[in-house]
Amino acid sequence: MKFGVITFPGSNCDQDMVYTLESMLDQTVEKLWHKDPDLKGVDFVILPGGFSYGDYLRSGAIASFSPIMQSVIEHANKGGYVMGICNGYQMLTETNLLGGALLHNDSQKFICKNVYLKPVSKSAIITQDLNVEETYKIPIAHGEGRFFINEDGLKELQDNDQILFQYANEAGLVDDTTNPNGSIFNIAGTTNKTKNVFGMMPHPERAVDPNLGNLDGRKLFKSILDNLV
């Protein structure tokens, strides 16, 4: 199993992701560069957080036209794993690898804090081993994280078990008071129909290092690693 972490100009969580995978989770990581379409034989592509191309125009919009993205789309369409976190999630919706869109937070402010996630999907490898009765403390840090999708799209996500996480409180309550950004149905992450492309706004890589006092993100990565095929 080989992970690939792509650096776009303006990515700022790429090095965090590499550190987490290599030093904390003992995985093999290939650092990929946006100008080079070669995925170097990686099995699992990660689009990291940050402000690719300054997030000018619209978050993730320009990155979706980056030379490497055509390879990522081909990889995903062949069933290869792709995961986008924060800005990476925005790229996945911009390239239509995932449905919906990520809009400005309803507060119109950037928000950085710990939130609690309630896992939903039972069929995606990232949530498979998580307990739906529990919540997981994972930080968010975004200005444009309000997930939106039309009614039909939402129904499709629900029918196909494509919702990965909902914003909740520690006790698992999911409602407007536990929604940090106004996302529809409190959605914090989604997957595609074939469950090989994952997107989420929260940053699990920020909750893996014991030095940081929060290990909940480790559980998400462990679920991925234990269920990879």
Add this chain to the structure above:
Amino acid sequence: MEKNTQELATLEQATTLGLLPEEFEQIKSILGRTPNFTEMSVYSVMWSEHCSYKNSIAWLKKLPKDGPHMLVKAGEENAGLVDIGDGVGCVFKIESHNHPSALEPYQGAATGVGGINRDIFTMGARPIAQLNSLRFGEIEKDRTKWLVKGVVKGIGDYGNSFGVPIIGGELMFDKCYNTNPLVNAFSAGILEGKMISATASGPGNPVYIVGSATGKDGIAGAAFASKDITAESADDLPSVQVGDPFQEKLLLEASLELAKTDAVVGMQDMGAAGITCSSCEMSAAGNVGMDIDLSKVPTRQSDMKDWEILLSESQERMLVVIEKGKEKIVEDIFEKWDLHAVEIGVVTEGGTINYFMNGEKVATVPAESLVLGGGAPVYHREYTEPAYFQEFKKFNIDDVEEPSDLKEVAVKLIQNPNIASKRWVYEQYDSMVGTRTMTTNNPSDAGITNIKDSNRALAMTVDCNSRYVNADPEIGTQIAVSEAARNIVVSGGIPSAVTNCLNFGNPYNPECYWQFVGAIKGMSAACLKFGTPVTGGNVSFYNQTVIDGKEEPVFPTPTIGMIGVVEDKDKIMTMNFKSKGDLIFLVGESKNDISSSEYLVSYHGIEASPAPYFNLDKEFALQETIKSLIKGELINAAHDCADGGLFVSLLEMAMNKDLGFDIVSDSEVREDAFLFGEAQSRVVVTVNEDMEDEFLETMMKQKVPYTLLGHVTKGKICVDDEHFGFVSEMKDIYDHALENALEN
């Protein structure tokens, strides 16, 4: 100014650009001729207060500069560099962006963040954590709200995109800052390879400009920052630069990649006075000259004049001297990051800088004559003690009636914007990018950032209670240094070194200058005591505000940025109560003192009082005691008493885990002073019941007084058996007060 820039400058032009008549004469005598307009423009910015420190340098030289961990001398490079052990070098600095932020808060604050970070990575260090220290006027004013929102968004948008976490800071409101807010930004980085010096050397080596193109923004911003803010200041809007964090992020990565090669000889970022300052300072530092062709500089606008290119403060640019023959290395790296890297000149023998435009020489200046430590003027200003100083000392606590309902006082105080939670601000900042911030989930008094793959961590803090400094500049500044050291010590760190940001009024006003001199004396004494040399920083004069139609300086505000080393990450001390039943002790002494407290000012409306009780030797002893308690693993939480006094400290310790406290007051001290007074050198610690004997045994060997206050409860707050409410209620008020004040 549509003129032939080669015409000889006149005295009138010189004074318009901010030079004094005697300075104009001095320029003529240095050059042995009358400068042309372009040359005079160069002198006017290089000799501005902002670049030359001409009114402060004589006193700054008196600050303690030597310490065992210093790797470069103070002021020699863009930022201070200290050894934090295990072969890791830490580069850190604080800088003000007050004047731009007063006019255009969003861009003013954003470019402040950009500038301070460039100072770090131009030395080859990767910035890993930021702090900021912000001061605004009365929160009720619409202008204040506009400034706060703009500044916070500017800092957030720039820092979040750039990708360096903000892990702490301070925020204060007072009417003295109504016109002139203070925006001080701190950044710390870790050297990834060798240090890159801001020195040019090797005649024949090419000089490159890298990064963004040069535009007309921020022309002569340094001269602007050296003037009083007045009603006409809005006309100076073109003096405010525009920032692009995306370009800065690319410049960071490209610069650090460059620093790892052997191609770079020297590098300096372009901040104040742009190409002028970087070329002069790098040349003067290396005793060389340069020939610079301004027509080769990539520009954003066509037809830029030579002096506009020289003085532009466009952001996200660097001047780099490359070893001849290694040009391709540089060009390839910047090509990779889609940035300009253009050869604009060459290093020459001798100390003369020649600027050319379209093949014609437009200016010739001796580099040394322009820079601080060289030919830039040095002034010794007059100073006199203002009348208020003695007046404030007449304050007597007995003249203040003690309120009957102290619970009501407590509830009011925790809603005070100077005391209430700063959550509204810090949630707009990415505090966790980099996966190094250790104090997000386990809060301490100082921000702590992990040094990956080592047993060490870096603690940092910015502190200054400017009300204390106003009341007594010397004592107040000793307190600022002490509080910074205390915050690091109670977090489990050892204070290492200081950077300062000296925000004062007009230096030509002798009473302002008296405050400045007092602050320097106080800082020197305290920094010597704690062994924390001053590695650098900046001075911002001309901060004043209009009160009742009269110009009044802001409170003298010498912000202290301090770093400390945590040698063993397992010994980091957090500030939150751990469990019900833990014993609460006060280490230090309760005093019958409410001087300069938030309580005295906001509840009683009394502004005239001296600095709170403080004794430097006792403070030092207190910190040594706390160090030994942490080392001996005798306490499980520690938090110092600061703004709002003991009650606020206890509440801050309680809220994180929704625990409460039950305490008894001191019969020797008025209860309002006990709860809300801000006498210094006090730290609240909690002790697990099983550790009580060992704790007491250790404390008895110390000379520092201590008292048992009470114990941690499940959530109830009691003082002398009086029920003050539940922590959850208090927390709700404390958490939302600032948001309510700003948004409603």
